[in-house]
Amino acid sequence: MQAIALWTRKRLDGRFHYAWIAIALTFLVMLITAGTRATPSVMMVALERxxxxxxxxxxxxxxxxxxxxxxxxxxxxxxMERFGLRRTVLVALSILGAAVGASALMQSSFQMTLLWGFIVGCATGATAMTLGATVVSRWFKERRGLAMGILTASTATGQLVFLPLLASIVESQGWQPVVLTVATGIAVVLALAFLFLPERPAELGLPLYGEPADAPLTPREPHRNPIRMAFSTLARAVKVRDFWLLFFSFFVCGASTNGYIGTHFIAMCGDYGLDPVKGASILAAMGVLDLFGTTFSGWLSDRFNNRVLLFWYYGLRGLALIYLPWAFGLSYFGLPVFALFYGLDWVATVPPTVRLANDVFGPREAPIVFGWVVAGHQLGAAFAALLGGVLRNSLGTYTVATMISGALCLVAAVMVLRINRPRPALASA
Known part of the structure; x- marks a missing residue:
């Protein structure tokens, strides 16, 4: 409720900006979103059985x-521009919690596809990276890279850190208690967002973080049709070469992270004799590493060339994936080395990508453009999730799929060097 947020803001007055409370709440929303989206990877073997x-x-x-x-x-x-950020988040979380809770009763693959494919997919899409980009653009004038890095870290942290707990529940009690546990977590975050997440700083009488105290408050934009707004922004963006470079590099990002490793790594570990809890624990370790790696990436993106940062991120991720099939055969250093390099790099690509989108398209259109770039990310993830399962079924191993994922990352490392690159002036005659 707005009154509670305003009361909290007054208690904090003079100590720190409410923007950081908004970031903390958005972090929790994105955390539970990512954890929910990753839950089926823990249940995969149990559903097969x-x-x-x-x-x-x-x-x-x-x-x-x-x-x-x-x-x-x-x-x-x-x-979020048309109906309000707060209302959009609350509706999405309500739908998400209802769908996840209902999935405890599913008995057919059609119900799995409907609930976890269509409904959960749509609901989580409203409370993920695009939400983070919108919150950062609304609340921050300075430290945008750091704020986006913190929020991005929640994606991998939620996706990975909760997996050992969920895997333990699957092992001891089956998959139904897992979905009920996740639904309860969604309900808790929904309540916190309802109580403490305001629409924008102006509603609390605050300027953006980094603006002087006497700066004019940012007004609400006029209401526009959200579908028309999304497609009109896309129509302008597709004419810009940098949009396609951002789109296809993020396609590779999605294919090589939550699409492939996030979906298949636990099952891959089973092929090498590791039980689901051990596989989930490795993913959890990567989630902890990503919390530091992505936050640090946000700090770097405020200070260094974002194209160069992306080159290193994609290049190192590609090399880590190419190394992965051999990592299982190395008794001590194999998987820990992979977890270290891959974990630090899991979604470190997001803060530089958001900064480049802002640089190319400006702060007003950048959140919607970034939404379309995220669509590329998740199309890549869908491609890798399906291809990984098909190749595993046909070949009996994940090695070929892993090599393809690594090679795509190396291609993306070269592509990103051309994003927002200054063009040389024509020589005078």
Missing amino acids: DFGWDRATISLALSINLALFGLMGPFAAAA
Whole structure:
């Protein structure tokens, strides 16, 4: 409620800006969103065992989830402008909690596809990276890279850190208690967002973080049709070469992170004799590393050339993936070395990508443009989730899929060097 947020702001007056409270609340929303989206990877083996579904069938539902998760981004950003950020977040969390709770009763693969593919995919798409970009643009004039780095870290942290707990529940009690646990977590975050998340700083009588105290308050934009807004912004963006470089590099980002490793790594570990709890624990370690790596990436993106940062991030990720099949055969240093390099780099690409989108398209259109770029990210994730399952079924191993993912990262490392690159002036005659 707005009154509670205003009361909290008055208690904090003179100590620190309420923008950091908004960041903390958005962090929790994105944390539970990412944890929810990653939950099916923990349940994959249990669903195979209980229902007899093959891995390709489950991967199809997850690929739909990932695709809609991304495609919702630009429309969610536009809806936040039209209907309000707070209202959009509360509706999305309500739908998400209801769908996850209802999935405890599912008995068929169609229900899995409907609930976890379509409904969860759409709901999580409204409370993910596009939400973070919108909050940062509304609340921050300075430290935008750091703020986006913190929020981006929540994505991998939520996706990975909770996995050992959920995997333990699957091992001891089955998959139904897992979805009920996740639904409870969504309800808690929904309550916190309802109580403490304001629409924008002007509603608390505050300027943006980094603006002087006497700066004019940012007014609410006129209401516009969110669908028209999303497509009109896309129509302008597709004419710019940098949009396609951002889109396809983020396609690779999604394919090589939550699409492939996030979906298949626990099952991959099973192929090498590691139980789901051990596989989830490795992912959790990568989530902790990403919390530091992505936050640090946000700090770097405020200070250094973002194209160069992306070159190193994609290049190192590609080398880590190419190394992964051999890591399982190295008794002590194999997987820990992979977890270290890959974990620090999991979604470190997001803060520089957001900064480049702002540089190219400006702060007003950048959140919606970034929403379309996130759509590319999740289309890549859907592609990798489905392809990984199909190749595993046909070849009996994940090695070929891992090599493809690593090679795509190396290609992206070269592509990003051309984003927002100054063009040389024509020589005078």
